[in-house]
Amino acid sequence: MLLSVESVEKSYRKGGLFSKEREHVLKNISFECKLGECLGIIGESGSGKSTLGRLLLGIEKPDRGSILFEGKKVEDRKVRTGNLSAVFQDYTSSINPFYTVEEAILEPLQMKRKAREEALSEIDHLLYQVGLDPSYRKKYPHELSGGEVQRVCIARAVSTEPKCILFDEAISSLDGSVQMQVLELLKNLRKRYDMGYIFITHDIQAAAYICDRIMVLRNGEIEEIVEVEQLKDVQSTYTKKLLQMIIA
């Protein structure tokens, strides 16, 4: 089992530091994710998808419960290095504005203690994989379009050939045709590198296109987890309603 999440709870303090009131964002979340699997997480805005994503990446700690990556606690950053990666939604801040594309991609490679020369030589290939040519190496993020930035972020995420990449609304801010290209790209990369994805989105169609299983989140609780093939005959009324909205 690559990722196993067990009865995770998360709440945030409402109001000031001394206020006792807490907002329960995630309630009793338990699921597992196999090596090489693509798990989609869908849900309405505010259902806690991004929060769950941050917990899975070990950026924040859960209040209760445990998240294990290959049996070890994901909070330990040594466990994550080289094995886990991420692509986020906001392309205006996903690359350090002072970094060139090259420096940005170099960051995770150097974390893995690769020699600089070796890492530099890999960059051309990585850019090629995501459909960018080597002339992009010296560009700064503000000189790129949103789609190009997301491609660079994808190249940066796959650079260490991690076991799992988390996408938090990574394609939501792109327009239709570019979304399709990026989805296609992700599908191909997944085959090539044998990686697992956790794909957070509110777009069921995109999730259905790329994922093996889909988890529906509602108000911080897991409503249902279904195989994509069985998406037609889901159990819960909430999921049915979600699906109907798409079809309509």
Next chain:
Amino acid sequence: MKRLQNVWKDKVAVLSLSIITVTTVAGIFAPFVAPNDPEEVHMELRFASASWEYLLGNDHLGRCVLSRLIYGIRPSMLWVFVALLLSVSIGSIVGFLAGYFRGKTDAFLMRVCDVILSFPGYVMTLAIIGILGVGFESLIIAFVLMKWAWFARIIRSSVMQYAESDYVKFAKAIGASNMAIMIRHIVPVALPDIAVISSSSFGSMILQISGFSFLGLGIQAPEAEWGMMLNEARDVMFSRPEFMLAPGLTIVIVVSAINYLSDALQVALDPKLMTSKHKQQGLEAASAVKLEGKGVA
């Protein structure tokens, strides 16, 4: 370092930098640079006009104005710079810790800052000078103690904004340590902000220190300081206005040079502004070519 080279292309910045460098060097080597002893009294030369021996004339006690200006660089500029450096460093450390770690650390540090900032600045400075005794050192210490909280506040909010960005989240996700994230992602990005706020307050600090010297709380009598020189010239403001000119202009020139340099630094450090500037220069060059073309036609 690559980016700093861009400063060289900006003429105003180069001029400002040279003014600041020359002033600093002159201040450090004041005994060698100054033509006369700044404290030597020549009652027969009171309010004398410029001469070859006393290039900027003599003040109300017949002392060499130029030498006093040069010796005045030390307290007016160099010590103010030391005070600024100290308060910005303390403020940065506190601001970085509070803005990056948030939560309890942030709450505690910001309450401390609130307490310090809730006292009116001048009154607290006076109180600290009262406790430590009148003198330039007390004034500098009082300044550092009062100013760091203000810097901490501003740096914190700037750091907070960068600490939430997705590239920091990514760095955390791939397992970078907090130290590495600070050094690689937060310090360089927050540096232009820090440079700008500290250089803009450098100017006002020079003026404030001069103000305290004016009140007799900073530098003591025979020693030279720009604010005090201005004060001494005030008595003859209407009969001999040129005596206000020397220290007044010096303050204005130095403060403006610092402000221009800080602007240039901000442009040089920020890749966004840098490239847009290059493009602008390119456009200007292009339009210049066009104009020339029209002239020929």
